[in-house]
Amino acid sequence: DTNAKKFPESFLWGGATAANQLEGGFHDGNKGMNIADVLPGGKERLTILQSPGFDFQIDESKYSYPNHEAIDFYHRYKEDIALFAEMGFKAYRMSIAWTRIFPNGDELEPNEEGLAFYDRVFDELHKYGIEPVVTISHYEMPVNLVKEYGGWRDRKVVTFFERYVNAIFTRYKNKVKYWMTFNEINSGLIMPIMGLGFAIHKEEDRFQGTFQAYHHQFVASSIAVKACHELIPDAKIGCMILFAPVYSYDSNPENVMYALQEENVFNYFCADVQVRGEYPTFIKRYFKEHNINLDIREGDLELIKKHTVDYIGFSYYMSRTEKKDKGTQENIQGNIMSGVKNPFLKASDWGWEIDPIGLRISLNKLYGRYQVPLFVVENGLGAYDKVEEDGSINDDYRIDYIREHIHAMGEAVEDGVELMGYTSWGCIDLVSASTGEFEKRYGFIYVDKHDDGSGTLERKKKKSFYWYKDVIASNGEKL
Ligand code: BG6
Numbered sequence: 511d512t513n514a515k516k517f518p519e520s521f522l523w524g525g526a527t528a529a530n531q532l533e534g535g536f537h538d539g540n541k542g543m544n545i546a547d548v549l550p551g552g553k554e555r556l557t558i559l560q561s562p563g564f565d566f567q568i569d570e571s572k573y574s575y576p577n578h579e580a581i582d583f584y585h586r587y588k589e590d591i592a593l594f595a596e597m598g599f600k601a602y603r604m605s606i607a608w609t610r611i612f613p614n615g616d617e618l619e620p621n622e623e624g625l626a627f628y629d630r631v632f633d634e635l636h637k638y639g640i641e642p643v644v645t646i647s648h649y650e651m652p653v654n655l656v657k658e659y660g661g662w663r664d665r666k667v668v669t670f671f672e673r674y675v676n677a678i679f680t681r682y683k684n685k686v687k688y689w690m691t692f693n694e695i696n697s698g699l700i701m702p703i704m705g706l707g708f709a710i711h712k713e714e715d716r717f718q719g720t721f722q723a724y725h726h727q728f729v730a731s732s733i734a735v736k737a738c739h740e741l742i743p744d745a746k747i748g749c750m751i752l753f754a755p756v757y758s759y760d761s762n763p764e765n766v767m768y769a770l771q772e773e774n775v776f777n778y779f780c781a782d783v784q785v786r787g788e789y790p791t792f793i794k795r796y797f798k799e800h801n802i803n804l805d806i807r808e809g810d811l812e813l814i815k816k817h818t819v820d821y822i823g824f825s826y827y828m829s830r831t832e833k834k835d836k837g838t839q840e841n842i843q844g845n846i847m848s849g850v851k852n853p854f855l856k857a858s859d860w861g862w863e864i865d866p867i868g869l870r871i872s873l874n875k876l877y878g879r880y881q882v883p884l885f886v887v888e889n890g891l892g893a894y895d896k897v898e899e900d901g902s903i904n905d906d907y908r909i910d911y912i913r914e915h916i917h918a919m920g921e922a923v924e925d926g927v928e929l930m931g932y933t934s935w936g937c938i939d940l941v942s943a944s945t946g947e948f949e950k951r952y953g954f955i956y957v958d959k960h961d962d963g964s965g966t967l968e969r970k971k972k973k974s975f976y977w978y979k980d981v982i983a984s985n986g987e988k989l
Contacts, residue, residue, distance in 0.1 A: 516923075516985070516986075516987070517919075517920065517923060517929070517985050517986040518923075518929075519985070520930075521600070521929070521930070521931055521932070521985060521986065522600050522601035522641060522643070522688075522885070522930055522931025522932070522933070523598070523599065523600050523601065523931065523932055523933075523981070523982040523985075523986070524594070524599040524600055524601035524602050524603065524640070524641075524643075524931065524932070524933040524934075524937070525594060525597075525599060525602060525603070525933050525934050525935075525936075525937020525938070525954070526602075526603035526604075526643075526887055526888050526933040526934065526935050526936070526937065527583075527602075527603070527604050527605075527936060527937065527938065527940055528604070528605045528645065528648040528649065528650070528693065528940075528943075529604065529605045529606060529607035529610075529648065529650060530544060530545075530546030530547070530577050530580075530605075530607060530648070530649060530650045530941075531546070531577065531580060531936075531940040531941045531942075531943060532580050532581050532583040532938065532940040532941070533580055533582075533583045533584045533607065534577075534578060534579040534580040534581065534582040534583065534584050534585075535582070535584030535585065536577065536578045536579075538584055539584075539610060539621070539623035539624055539626075539627055540610075540613055540621050540623050540624065541607065541609050541610045541613060541621075541624060542609035542610075542612070542613025542614050542615070542652055542653070542654065543568075543609065543613075543652070543653040543654075544607060544608065544609040544650040544651060544652055544653055545559070545566075545649060545650065545651050545653060545656060545703070545704065545707070546577045546649060546650055547568065547575070547577060547578065547609075547653065548566045548567065548568055548575075548653060549575070549577060549946060550572075550573030550574065550575060550946065551573065551574040551575065551576040551941075551946035551947070551961065552573075552574075552945065552946050552947070553945045553946075553947075555944075555945065555946040556701065556703070556704075556944060558573075559703055559709070560701070560703050560709040560710075561709075562709075562711045564709070566653050566656060566657055574963060576941045576946050576947075576948060576961075576963075577941050577946075580940060580941050581938065581939065581940055581941075581957045581959055581967060582967055583938075584627070586967070586969075587630070587631050587634060588634055589969065590938055590955070590969070591631075591634045591635055591637075591638065591640070592638075593938070593955055593969060593971070593975075594638075594640060594937065594938075595638035595640060596979070597937075597954060597975060597978055597979045597982060598979055598982040598983055599638075599640050599937075599982070600639075600640065600641060600931070600982070601640060601641045601642075601643050601688070601931055601933055602635055602640050602641070602642055602643065602933070602937075603642075603643040603644075603645065603887050603888075603933040604631070604642060604643070604644060604645070605644065605645035605646070605647070605648035605650065605693070606628055606644060606645075606646060606678060607624070607650050608646075608647060608650050608651065608652055608674055609624075609650065609652045610623075610624030610625075610627060610628070611624045611625060611674055611677055611678060612652065612670065612673065612674055612677075613652070614652055614654040614655075615651070615652030615654050615655040615667075615670050615674075616652075616654065616655065616658070616659075616666075616670050618673070620673075620674075620677040620681075625677070625678075625681050628678075628681075628682065629681070629682075629685070632682060632685040632686060633685070636685065641687065641688060642685065642686050642688070643688040643689075643690070643823075643885075643887065643931075643933065644678075644682075644686050644688065644689050644690070645689075645690045645691075645692075645693050645750060646674070646675060646678070646689060646690065646691050646692070646734065647671075647691065647692050647693065647705075648693035649693060649704040649705060649943065651705075651707045655667055655670065655707060656707045656708065659707075660707070660708050661702075661706050661707020661708040661723060662706045662707050662708075662723035662724075662726045662727055663706075663707075663708060663715075663719050663722055663723045663726070664726075665726055665805075665807075667707075667726060667730075668726050668729055668730045668733065671730045671733070671734070672730070672733050672734075672737070675733070675734045675737055675738070676737055676741075679737055679738055679741040679742055680741060683741055683742045683745075686742075686745070687742065687744060687745045687746065688745065688746055688747075688748075689734075689738055689745060689746070689747040689748070690747070690748045690749065690750040690823045690887070691730075691731045691734050691735075691747065691748075691749055691750065691784075691819070692705060692727060692731065692749070692750060693705070693750050694750060694751060694752035694825060694846075695727065695731075695749060695750060695751060695780045695784070696751050696752055696776055696777065696779065696780045696781075697752050697846050698720065698723070698724065699720065699775065699776055699779075700776075700846050700847055701846055702715075702719075702720055702723065704943075706720065706723040706724070706727070707723075708723070717800040717801065717802050718801070718802055718803070721797070721802050721804060722804055722805060724780070725804050725805070725806060725810070728780075728783050728784065728814055729810050729813060729814065731749065731784055731819070732813045732814050732816070732817040732818075733813070733817070734747065735747050735817040735818065735819055735820075736813070736816075736817040739817070746820040746821055747819055747820055748819050748820060748821040748822055748823045748885060749780065749781060749784040749785065749819045749822055749823065750822075750823040750824065750825070750887060751777070751780055751781050751822065751823075751824045751825075752824070752825050752845065752846065753777055753824040753825065753826055753872050753876065754777070754826070754827070754828055754829055754830040754844070754845065754847065754868070754872075755773070755777070755829045755830070755868050755871045755872050755875060756769045756770075756772045756773040756776075756777065756829075756830050756831075756832055756849075757769060757829055757830070757831045757832070757852065758831075758832065758833075759831055759832060759833035759839075759850055760833075764834050765832065765833050765834050767834075768832055768833070768834040769832045771792075772830075772832055774790070774792045774793075775792070775793070775796060776847070778790065778879070779792075779793050781822060781876075781880065783814060784818060784819050785818055785819055785822060785880045785882055786818065786880070787814050787815040787816065787817075787818040788811075788814070788815060819882075820882065820883070821882055821883040821884065821885055821930060822876055822880060822882055822883075822884050822885070823884075823885040823886075823887040824872070824876070824884070824885075824886065824887065824888075825845070825887065825888030825889065825935070826868070826869050826872055826886060826888070826889050826915075827844070827845045827862055827888070827889060827890070827935075828844050828845060828862045828863045828864065828865055828868065829852070829855075829863060829865040829868035829871070830844065830847055830849040830863075831849050831850050831851070831852040831863075832849050832850065833850050836850055839851070842857065842861055842863060843861055844861065844862045844863065845862060845944075846944070851863075852865075858891055858892060858893065859892070859893055859894060859950075860892055860945070860950060862892070864891075864911060866911075866914035866915045866917065866918040867918060868918075869886070869889070869915050869918040869919060869922070870918040870919070870921045870922045870925070873886075873918075873919065873922035873925075873927045873929065874922060874925055874927060877922075877926070877927040877928065882928075883928045883929070883930045884927060884928065884929050884930065885929070885930040885931050885932075885933075886919065886929070886931070886932045886933070887931075887933050888933070888934075888935040889912070889915050889932070889934055889935060890908075890911070890912065890934045890935035890936055890952040891907065891908050891911040891912070891952065892936075892942060892950040892951065892952050893905070893907055893908060893950075893951060893952075894949055894950075894951070895951050895956060895972065897956065897970070901970065902973065903956050903970060903971075903972040903973060904972075904973045905972045905973055905974045906973065908952075908972070908974045909973065909974050909977050912934060912974070912978070913989045916932065916981065916986055916989060917989060919932060919986075920986060934952075934954075934978075935952050936951070936952030936953050937952075937953055937954055937955065938953045938954070938955040938957060938969070939951045939952065939953035939955065939956055939957040939959070940952070940953070940957075947961055948960055948961050948965075949961055953972065954971070954972055954974045954975040954978050955969050955970070955971060955972065955975060956969065956970040956971075956972050957969055957970075958970070
């Protein structure tokens with residue numbers, strides 16, 4: 511027992527997934543095509559998606575598409591939810607695929623088959639007393655909105671999104687009490703295609719287009735918060751950011767300042783708007799320096815001010831170390847962003863630097879700045895797993911990673927941080943978002959599915975399954 515602190519009794523222990531990475535059934539139930547459906551498998555997938563001339567079509571003669579079948583949760587959700595229940599999950603973070611509800615994004619009426627599917631999933635969760643925590647948009651924008659409207663740059667998308675949130679809040683008001691708007695909303699600052707629905711091919715999109723798209727998302731987020739509070743008064747709705755604390759490489763004030771600026775723009779800008787309801791002052795200077803002139807309509811700023819989120823959900827995998835002049839310094843690649851190598855940290859098989867203390871730092875930074883409840887909605891270790899001859903999977907490296915991060919959360923709770931819960935990423939193996947692989951596994955549950963497309967889809971419990979079950983049963987005391 512390395513952790514004597516108490517998590518609150520109501521602490522939401524569980525796991526997290528996203529529709530496009532596990533459901534499969536990509537044509538079932540009249541679902542439309544979303545960005546993830548045109549994402550080829552493999553490490554080049556995001557480069558391909560962003561390349562000029564990419565037409566957002568499926569081309570099976572050239573690529574494989576692991577998200578199409580994924581792990582077939584669409585047909586196996588009962589079996590999977592039973593396994594989550596066996597681990598004692600209190601919460602399950604999942605997303606609704608926008609394209610199951612509005613296949614092209616711009617229809618007037620929702621698709622009943624899609625709505626009915628999530629009814630079945632929510633009912634199954636409630637059967638076991640598991641709270642659904644639902645991300646409304648997790649890198650799953652309808653392809654039609656990308657092609658016809660250029661993604662979130664077009665204000666019309668706000669109206670389509672409003673229709674979507676009204677449909678799901680109305681339908682699920684008695685079943686879902688925890689919501690989040692846009693997954694890792696700030697990731698679009700580095701790679702707009704997944705969240706904002708366009709790639710940067712013209713210089714004007716790098717700044718003007720990106721921030722105009724953000725303005726539309728902020729308006730949409732406030733519309734969602736308002737609708738959620740009106741339609742489901744006992745629900746909580748949060749934002750969701752990708753958080754990696756930025757460390758200065760050394761004590762050179764130039765580098766410290768650089769790290770602070772990176773952190774302001776990447777880590778705090780979106781949350782400042784969504785939590786405090788205002789564009790932060792530092793971004794106004796940034797807008798001026800990059801000739802950004804936002805089209806802000808009458809009433810937008812009042813709406814944003816009035817309808818702020820109730821909590822901050824965030825993903826935490828790693829910290830990031832920065833140096834103003836990188837020179838020949840060794841670089842690392844991580845969760846979307848890059849940085850310089852931190853000499854004090856080890857990295858995962860995919861080069862993501864492992865830093866449990868960074869989670870305590872993140873929780874303290876976020877709580878210190880915002881004083882709203884926090885929710886760690888993603889954290890985990892992508893690793894290769896080996897199935898032994900006797901069928902066991904001894905993923906001690908994953909147990910170590912999660913143990914240390916839970917310990918760091920316990921420390922943060924002792925520091926006074928108000929923490930709602932912890933849903934580790936990819937609680938069941940699924941398709942990796944950045945590299946489109948099955949072999950980059952995060953789960954407590956192994957899925958027999960491989961990068962060459964083979965596999966029976968059989969589910970197996972890893973060693974971490976039993977370990978996490980004890981963690982939950984002891985409310986985080988037994989690590
Ligand atoms: C986050 C995303 O960036 O990290 C998830 O919200 C993603 O969708 C997760 O799967 C892990 O990243 P990856 O690339 O290892 O799947």
